[in-house]
Structures are given as structure tokens and as C-alpha cells.
Amino acid sequence: MAGSAEYTGVDFYDVDGLLSEEERAVRDTVRSWVDEQLMPVIGECYIEGRFPRQLIPGMAELGLFGANLPEEYGCAGLNNVAYGLIMQELERGDSGIRSFASVQGALVMYPIFTFGSDEQKKHWLPRLAAGTDIGCFGLTEPDFGSNPGGMITTARETADGWLLNGVKMWITNGSQATVAIIWAKTGDINDVNSIRGFIVPASTPGYTGKDQKGKLSLRASDTSEIHLQDVHLPKNAILPKSGGIKSPLMCLTQARYGIAWGAVGAAMACYDEARRYAISRIMFGKPIGQTQIQQQRLADMLTEVTKAQLLVLQLGRLKDQGKATPARVSLAKRNNVSAACDIAREARRLLGANGILVEYHSMRHLANLESVYTYEGTHDMHSLILGQEITGLGAF
Amino acid sequence: MANVLAVLEVRNAVLRKGAAELLAAARRIADASGGTVDALICSVGPVSGSDGLGAAGADRVLTAQHAVFANYCPDGMAATVATLTNAYRAVVVAATATGKDLAPRIAARIGAPCAMDVTVVDSRGESIRVVRPVYAGKALQTVDLAGTAVVAVRPGAYAAVPAGKAGTPAVVTVPAFTKRLDVTGIRTSDKAALDVAEARVVISGGRGLGDPKHFALLEELAAAFGGEAAVGASRAVVDAGWAEHGAQVGQTGKTVSPELYIAVGISGAIQHLAGMRTAKVIVAINRDKDAPIFKIADYGIVGDLFEVVPALTAAVRVAKAH
Amino acid sequence: MKIAVCLRRVPDTTAKIVIAGSGTVIDETGVKFVPNPYDEYAIEAALSLKEKAGGGETVVVALGGDAVQETMRTALAMGIDRGVHLHGTPSPDGLENARVLAEHLRGAGYDVMLFGKFAVDDCGQQTGAMVAELLELPCATAVTKLDIAAGRATVEREVEGGIEQAACALPAVFTCDKGLNNPRLPSLKGIMAAKKKPLEVTPVAPGAGSVTVAALALPPERAAGRIVGEGAAAVPALMQLLTTEAKVI
Numbered sequence: 001m002a003g004s005a006e007y008t009g010v011d012f013y014d015v016d017g018l019l020s021e022e023e024r025a026v027r028d029t030v031r032s033w034v035d036e037q038l039m040p041v042i043g044e045c046y047i048e049g050r051f052p053r054q055l056i057p058g059m060a061e062l063g064l065f066g067a068n069l070p071e072e073y074g075c076a077g078l079n080n081v082a083y084g085l086i087m088q089e090l091e092r093g094d095s096g097i098r099s100f101a102s103v104q105g106a107l108v109m110y111p112i113f114t115f116g117s118d119e120q121k122k123h124w125l126p127r128l129a130a131g132t133d134i135g136c137f138g139l140t141e142p143d144f145g146s147n148p149g150g151m152i153t154t155a156r157e158t159a160d161g162w163l164l165n166g167v168k169m170w171i172t173n174g175s176q177a178t179v180a181i182i183w184a185k186t187g188d189i190n191d192v193n194s195i196r197g198f199i200v201p202a203s204t205p206g207y208t209g210k211d212q213k214g215k216l217s218l219r220a221s222d223t224s225e226i227h228l229q230d231v232h233l234p235k236n237a238i239l240p241k242s243g244g245i246k247s248p249l250m251c252l253t254q255a256r257y258g259i260a261w262g263a264v265g266a267a268m269a270c271y272d273e274a275r276r277y278a279i280s281r282i283m284f285g286k287p288i289g290q291t292q293i294q295q296q297r298l299a300d301m302l303t304e305v306t307k308a309q310l311l312v313l314q315l316g317r318l319k320d321q322g323k324a325t326p327a328r329v330s331l332a333k334r335n336n337v338s339a340a341c342d343i344a345r346e347a348r349r350l351l352g353a354n355g356i357l358v359e360y361h362s363m364r365h366l367a368n369l370e371s372v373y374t375y376e377g378t379h380d381m382h383s384l385i386l387g388q389e390i391t392g393l394g395a396f
Numbered sequence: 397m398a399n400v401l402a403v404l405e406v407r408n409a410v411l412r413k414g415a416a417e418l419l420a421a422a423r424r425i426a427d428a429s430g431g432t433v434d435a436l437i438c439s440v441g442p443v444s445g446s447d448g449l450g451a452a453g454a455d456r457v458l459t460a461q462h463a464v465f466a467n468y469c470p471d472g473m474a475a476t477v478a479t480l481t482n483a484y485r486a487v488v489v490a491a492t493a494t495g496k497d498l499a500p501r502i503a504a505r506i507g508a509p510c511a512m513d514v515t516v517v518d519s520r521g522e523s524i525r526v527v528r529p530v531y532a533g534k535a536l537q538t539v540d541l542a543g544t545a546v547v548a549v550r551p552g553a554y555a556a557v558p559a560g561k562a563g564t565p566a567v568v569t570v571p572a573f574t575k576r577l578d579v580t581g582i583r584t585s586d587k588a589a590l591d592v593a594e595a596r597v598v599i600s601g602g603r604g605l606g607d608p609k610h611f612a613l614l615e616e617l618a619a620a621f622g623g624e625a626a627v628g629a630s631r632a633v634v635d636a637g638w639a640e641h642g643a644q645v646g647q648t649g650k651t652v653s654p655e656l657y658i659a660v661g662i663s664g665a666i667q668h669l670a671g672m673r674t675a676k677v678i679v680a681i682n683r684d685k686d687a688p689i690f691k692i693a694d695y696g697i698v699g700d701l702f703e704v705v706p707a708l709t710a711a712v713r714v715a716k717a718h
Numbered sequence: 719m720k721i722a723v724c725l726r727r728v729p730d731t732t733a734k735i736v737i738a739g740s741g742t743v744i745d746e747t748g749v750k751f752v753p754n755p756y757d758e759y760a761i762e763a764a765l766s767l768k769e770k771a772g773g774g775e776t777v778v779v780a781l782g783g784d785a786v787q788e789t790m791r792t793a794l795a796m797g798i799d800r801g802v803h804l805h806g807t808p809s810p811d812g813l814e815n816a817r818v819l820a821e822h823l824r825g826a827g828y829d830v831m832l833f834g835k836f837a838v839d840d841c842g843q844q845t846g847a848m849v850a851e852l853l854e855l856p857c858a859t860a861v862t863k864l865d866i867a868a869g870r871a872t873v874e875r876e877v878e879g880g881i882e883q884a885a886c887a888l889p890a891v892f893t894c895d896k897g898l899n900n901p902r903l904p905s906l907k908g909i910m911a912a913k914k915k916p917l918e919v920t921p922v923a924p925g926a927g928s929v930t931v932a933a934l935a936l937p938p939e940r941a942a943g944r945i946v947g948e949g950a951a952a953v954p955a956l957m958q959l960l961t962t963e964a965k966v967i
Binding site: 679 | 729731732734735737744755756810811812813816836838839840841842843844845846847848849850851852854855856857858859860862874875876877878879880881882883884885886887890895896897927928929930931932933934935936937940941942943944945946947948949950952953954956957959960961964966967
Binding site: 006040280281282 | 636665685686688
């Protein structure tokens with residue numbers, strides 16, 4: 001049966017030897033949690049198009065939300081490599097679960113931590129770390145995906161606060177969030193420098209989130225539309241240190257960093273499944289792994305997994321030194337997600353007809369990774385970011 | 397000369413099964429050097445099932461009687477054995493739940509080494525040589541024990557051998573001892589009258605059963621064997637709460653060596669194989685013909701367990717009726 | 719309540735066993751080591767006993783070389799308060815190791831001393847009971863239920879065909895079986911806190927004892943079996959084989 005053999009990771013280049021004891025311990029604890037809590041339910045959730053909400057308290061108890069933020073806010077205070085390993089292990093289970101944690105940590109807790117007032121930080125971060133509040137990040141709009149600076153959501157200053165109007169789309173956790181970070185223009189509609197972040201409790205009148213239906217990817221994750229119709233907010237709802245399009249882009253860099261790691265996890269899962277299958281599946285009287293075509297598949301997969309692992313590890317070390325520039329993060333997101341897509345597809349094919357069943361994992365990963373390829377800066381946008389970095393010439 | 401003391405197990409004034417097998421193991425050590433084998437029974441009064449111990453290999457049958465032996469009393473038994481051990485090269489017990497509890501207590505009291513779950517015993521010069529599974533059966537360790545040794549012999553490792561010894565009765569005195577642990581009784585579990593570790597036939601179920609209620613199919617097959625079969629389970633289904641942990645076969649469960657092991661809907665994870673690979677005959681029933689279990693099964697049936705198991709149950713009933 | 723947990727470092731249960739060149743030990747190359755699974759029940763029992771008592775101290779005690787400290791930190795990450803590393807090479811004779819542990823535990827004021835039922839490497843299944851004997855303390859092995867109230871423990875343990883019930887006074891030694899509890903995972907905060915918890919190192923030298931490992935070998939491969947057939951139609955053929963060839967029915 002698929003998945004009955006215990007997952008032990010993929011480590012061809014002794015990357016473990018480059019990790020500290022704490023980093024390995026973090027990785028192991030999340031891996032065990034995924035094995036024990038997520039793997040038994042993920043197939044069913046995926047088929048039913050349901051986020052496994054019951055797992056949130058356990059995730060919070062382990063400290064998975066905003067784990068690289070300081071302990072004074074109820075977070076674990078991990079370095080960025082350990083944080084990346086969490087994302088890797090969660091996405092080994094499912095991209096949707098990793099997305100949930102990415103949004104909560106990198107797109108909700110991080111902006112509050114970075115742009116928020118002391119009061120906002122003290123109020124919101126411990127609650128988000130504990131999972132008693134669930135956050136979402138409202139940047140993308142129906143007509144402004146890759147170009148968020150074009151957004152038309154507005155925040156008008158009133159006598160006693162702010163009035164928000166607009167529509168946000170493709171919002172992970174949008175319908176189950178209790179609080180949203182909404183980005184809106186406070187000035188002229190063409191002024192990207194007037195973009196500011198707002199903390200919007202989902203209970204605020206005029207705020208509605210509804211699930212987007214018909215997804216064939218990230219089915220175990222909530223993706224939503226958020227409507228903001230005359231949403232009144234108090235003055236202190238604004239993130240005081242946010243300013244301009246740069247602020248949400250900083251958040252995206254955090255999230256993309258986690259995605260680069262997460263993709264490695266999905267790729268490891270698919271490679272591992274393919275390898276096990278190749279040596280146990282008998283066809284023409286011998287394991288299919290004893291054929292040149294499958295060996296080449298596996299050799300390619302392992303090579304790409306190993307490269308991706310080394311890439312994110314060095315990126316993590318750079319991030320801990322404050323040297324993970326947006327372009328460096330783009331390179332890792334672009335490479336690793338693309339590689340993971342290829343690995344998932346090849347694994348799916350190696351698995352033959354069995355590969356289309358939910359009992360195996362590669363096709364679920366493959367379908368998920370198509371979203372991951374597209375969100376947080378599409379693959380092509382990262383090509384342009386790198387192109388600009390290389391040439392100094394913008395081609396957007 | 398290697399004299400051996402075999403400490404037998406009694407529950408509710410009845411000798412537990414496995415005594416003759418344990419005596420056979422004891423004789424193996426003793427006979428190599430012309431030694432004798434004594435059996436020890438700790439009980440309140442007479443014990444049924446103890447008549448044939450001479451025939452099974454006991455030169456003498458020692459009885460230690462004390463009111464405290466109404467229940468298992470490890471402190472009293474260890475203290476009693478400790479007064480006797482000067483005369484013996486080895487103390488053997490069956491590696492049952494009770495035997496495994498008792499053996500290290502005796503060993504610590506008399507300052508002797510203890511070997512658990514032994515599958516082969518031999519006398520080797522001044523040492524006792526034993527073979528025992530380690531890494532839950534993934535490897536076999538051969539160990540030499542110098543001086544007096546305490547050895548727990550795995551049930552099923554030795555078959556009873558008629559030895560025609562005298563079985564001369566003798567009485568030993570229970571010394572003064574402190575009863576530190578008070579065993580108050582045994583609650584018989586309504587379901588498993590027979591434990592997987594001591595059953596002649598074990599029928600184990602895995603995820604392939606699909607639902608905990610389908611264990612009933614295995615219960616029926618076990619019942620067809622007429623009280624000599626127990627139902628076991630893989631770790632996956634025990635962890636999922638489908639079966640009690642006492643039924644788990646494998647590395648973090650029980651290691652079993654039945655004569656017949658029937659694996660139903662079990663793929664054969666390495667930890668599971670470690671727990672049952674020493675079964676005499678292994679039968680696997682699985683719908684996936686590539687399942688690893690078929691690699692170590694003597695006989696396999698590829699197919700839907702919901703068809704195969706009832707058919708097998710009916711066939712066993714017929715065979716048993718003859 | 720002061721509680722000790724004695725911990726062993728063992729190869730992961732999924733590890734493939736390869737015999738080293740010496741022929742008496744395993745080749746540890748590439749083998750991942752973990753806390754002994756049964757010891758995790760002991761750790762969980764210690765933590766929940768302390769939580770229930772509303773106070774006290776939990777201490778993890780481990781005998782072994784440098785590498786055992788990483789395993790001990792897993793226990794600290796799960797919530798154990800501090801560690802005592804008895805630094806030395808364990809003896810193949812379990813009694814010698816029990817003597818070293820007993821020496822440390824003696825007079826240290828522990829109310830409860832917990833062990834795993836056995837370590838999944840050497841499967842010795844003796845240390846806990848031996849330590850209890852050496853300390854002249856009550857001991858219940860392989861417990862699946864452990865309740866402590868008013869200085870007394872009541873336990874249950876599985877025996878063939880039933881559940882044995884027993885009771886004893888504290889201090890006492892217990893070895894823990896699967897079923898006792900569900901061990902928690904170390905939380906990320908716990909992992910970060912673990913490296914700041916005290917871990918005292920005491921050199922020890924277990925005696926050679928009376929046990930010599932003569933050989934370690936892989937079990938003989940089972941002869942390749944055969945597929946009797948498909949579906950219920952294969953049952954008569956299987957029955958024939960079981961009755962006449964294998965003679966087990």
C-alpha cells in the first residue's frame with residue numbers, strides 16, 4: 001500500500017551534516033507531526049476540497065506559526081534555516097498546509113512584526129502564534145496579480161479612522177481568517193507610494209470572504225475572495241511603519257523564501273515515492289527500477305532535489321546574515337518550484353496508472369505545485385526580476 | 397557439571413503451558429555436561445498440570461509453597477530462587493510477560509548476567525552460549541554468559557522432548573522477604589483469551605482491512621482454529637486505534653514465532669517483518685501482488701481478502717472437523 | 719515529585735541493519751539514532767506525572783558516549799527539566815549498566831524512576847528491574863497504566879490473556895510499555911529551550927561483566943515462497959499445502 005513505509009527523507013549529499021542539532025531536531029519534530037497528523041487525513045481532505053482545520057491547534061502547539069519571530073511574542077525564535085525546514089516538511093505533506101503556515105507567518109505575522117506598532121505587535125502576534133486568530137493577506141486583486149502596484153482598493157481617511165473599499169482575490173485562508181492584512185491606496189489611485197497596510201478584523205461590518213470554487217489545485221487549502229464594502233476602521237488599524245508598494249513586496253520576499261524551501265519538501269516526497277515504487281513494482285518479471293528509462297528518471301530527480309536542497313540551505317544562511325536579497329530569493333523560488341513541478345510530473349509518470357490515485361501522493365503534489373509555480377510571483381515574473389538584476393534593465 | 401533450575405509459571409493453581417518446552421531447553425544445557433534439571437514451582441498449594449514434569453525432563457520437582465503465591469509475587473519468587481542458585485549453572489524461565497519480569501530480578505539478586513528472549517541455548521565449556529534476536533529480529537546475537545546465568549527462553553523456541561526423568565518431589569523453603577510489589581490480580585480481557593505471543597496460529601490484520609469492524613473476519617478465522625489461534629495487528633492499524641496495542645506484532649510490538657502466521661491485508665513494513673519472520677510458516681493474503689509481505693511468505697494468495705478470508709475460514713472449519 | 723527517566727539512544731526502527739566488519743556490532747554508517755521508542759513513553763509519563771502533581775522535577779539520565787547528549791536533548795525539548803549524562807561505554811552485560819545507574823539514582827531523592835520496557839537495539843529488557851533490585855525498591859515492568867496518588871502507585875501490565883493489576887509504595891521503578899500514553903512531540907520552543915537546560919556530565923566506568931558477544935549476524939533469509947493463486951479459488955490449494963506440505967493444520 002502507498003505510504004505504509006515510513007518516510008525518512010532524501011539526503012544524498014549529507015546536507016544533514018550541514019545542519020545544527022537544533023535544526024535537525026526542528027526538522028524531525030515537524031516530519032513526525034506530518035506523519036502522525038497530516039498524512040492520515042490529507043488524501044481525504046484533498047478529495048473533499050477541505051482544509052484540515054482540526055490540525056490548527058496542534059500546529060500552534062508545536063510552534064509552527066511565525067517560528068522565526070522572537071520569543072517575546074510567543075514565537076519560537078528560530079533561525080531562518082530552521083524556519084525553512086519547517087516549510088520543507090509541511091510541504092512534504094501538502095502545499096496547501098505549507099501555504100497556510102506561510103500566510104500566517106510570513107504574510108500576517110511578519111508585516112505586523114515589521115510594520116506594526118508595539119501595541120499591535122503585543123496584541124496580535126501571540127494570538128496568531130497560538131492559532132487563536134487566523135490571518136490572511138489581501139494584496140492581489142482580480143485585475144492586478146503580477147502588478148500589485150496597480151491595485152484599486154482604497155483607504156480613505158475619515159474623521160475617526162479609515163474607510164476601505166475594494167475586492168481582493170486569490171486570498172489563502174480568506175474565508176476562515178479572523179483577521180486580514182489588507183493593502184490599500186491612501187492617496188491617488190496612481191500613487192504606489194500611498195499603499196499602506198491595515199489590520200482588518202474579519203468581523204468588521206462590510207468585510208466578507210467567500211471561497212473560490214472549482215479549484216483543481218491546492219484543494220486542501222482555502223482560497224477566497226474578499227469584498228470590502230465601506231469597511232470602517234479605527235485610526236490605529238493602519239500599520240504605521242508600512243509605506244508604498246515596497247512594504248507588501250517585503251512580505252512576499254519572506255513568503256517566497258519559505259516557498260523555495262517548501263518546494264524541496266514536495267520534490268523529496270515525490271522522489272521518495274517514485275524510488276520506492278520503482279524497486280517494488282514488478283513488470284516483465286523485474287522491478288521497473290531495473291530499466292534504463294526509470295533509472296534515468298530517478299537520476300534526474302535526485303540530482304534536482306539535491307541541487308534544490310543546497311540552494312535553499314545557502315539562501316537560508318545568507319538570510320541569517322541579512323544577505324538574502326529579493327533577487328536571491330527569486331532565484332531559489334524560481335528554480336526550486338520549477339524543479340519540483342518536473343519531479344512531481346516524472347514521479348507521477350513513473351507510478352503508471354497507480355500514479356493517478358490519491359492513495360499515492362505525486363499527482364496531488366503535481367497539481368498543487370502548478371499553483372505554487374504561479375503564486376507569490378509567477379515563474380516568469382521571477383525571470384524578469386533576475387533579468388533586471390543581471391542587466392540593470394527592467395523588462396516588466 | 398551444569399545443573400539447571402527451570403522456574404515454572406503458575407496462574408490460579410494451574411501450571412502455565414510451555415513448561416515441557418522450557419524443560420527441553422534446560423536439558424539441552426544440562427545434558428552437555430551430565431548435569432541435572434530441577435523444576436521449581438512457587439504456589440499456594442497443589443498445582444494441576446504438574447504431573448508430567450519428570451517425563452518432560454525434570455530430575456526433581458521443587459515446590460515452594462507460600463500464601464503470597466496466590467498471585468504472581470516477583471519479590472517472593474526472586475528471593476526463593478536466590479537461595480537455591482549456588483547449586484546451578486543456569487536458571488531458565490520462559491520469556492513470557494511474567495518470565496521477562498522475573499528473570500532480571502533474579503539476575504540482579506544473585507549478581508548474574510541475564511539473557512532475554514533466547515532462541516538457542518547451549519553449554520559451552522564454562523559458559524552458557526545463547527542466541528537471541530536483537531534489533532527486534534533484524535539481527536541475531538550470539539552471546540557467552542560466564543558463571544551462573546539467567547536465561548529467558550522464547551516460547552516456541554524448543555519443542556517438548558520426552559526425557560523419562562524421575563521428577564522426584566522436593567520441598568524448598570521460602571525465605572523471609574519483603575513484598576515490595578503487590579500484584580492484586582489479573583483482569584481477563586474479554587476478547588483475547590490467547591495472546592499472540594503464545595498462540596500456535598496467529599492471524600494478523602493490517603490497513604487492507606479498511607475498517608476496524610472487519611477484524612471480525614479474522615476473529616472468525618481464528619475461531620475456526622478452535623482456541624489455538626490469536627488475532628494480531630500491524631503497527632499502522634494499532635496506531636490508528638483499530639486494534640489494541642497488545643495485539644501489535646513487530647518491532648515496537650510483540651515478536652512472535654507461531655507455527656502458522658497468516659498476514660491479511662498487511663503490506664509488510666520492515667518493522668512488521670521483524671516481528672514475525674521466525675514463524676514456521678507464513679501465509680500472506682493481499683490484493684497487491686507487489687506487497688513486500690509476499691517476499692517472505694511461504695504461501696501467498698493475491699486477491700480480495702473479503703473473499704479469500706471467509707473461504708479460508710470455511711475450509712479450516714472443514715479440516716478441523718475431520 | 720522528583721522523577722528520573724533513564725534513556726537509551728538507539729537506531730531508528732526503520733534503519734536497515736548492516737553488520738560491521740568486527741562481526742559483533744552493527745555498522746553505524748548512515749544510521750539515524752533516536753530516543754528509544756519505549757523511553758518516549760517514560761518521558762511522557764514523567765511529564766504528565768509532574769503536570770498532574772503541579773510541580774516537582776524531571777531528570778533524564780543516560781549512560782553512553784558523547785552522542786547520547788543529542789538524544790538527551792530530545793527529552794529536554796519534550797519538557798524534561800535537566801539531564802545527567804553518565805559518560806562511559808555501556809557494558810554488554812546489562813547488570814553492569816544497571817549497577818552504574820543504580821549508583822547514581824541511589825540517594826538522589828527520586829520518587830519515581832522510569833525506564834522503557836526495553837531498548838529496541840539489544841532488546842535486553844532488564845535494566846529497570848535490575849536497578850530496582852539493586853536499590854531494593856518496588857518495581858513493576860511493562861506498565862500500560864500508571865496512577866500515582868498519596869505516595870502509592872497502582873499499575874496495570876499486560877500478561878498473556880489478561881491485564882495484571884498491581885500496587886506499590888513510592889519510591890519505585892517502572893518500565894513503560896506502549897499503550898501507557900501518547901508521547902508528545904518536542905515543540906519548537908522546547909527545542910530552543912533544550913540547549914539552555916542544565917546537562918551535567920559525570921564520568922562512569924561500567925564493569926566488563928560476564929557477557930561476551932561472540933557474534934552478530936543477520937537472520938537467515940527465508941526461502942522464497944510462492945503465490946499459490948488468486949482469490950478465493952486458491953484456498954483449496956493453500957489448504958492442501960498447509961496440511962500436507964507444511965503440516966501446520
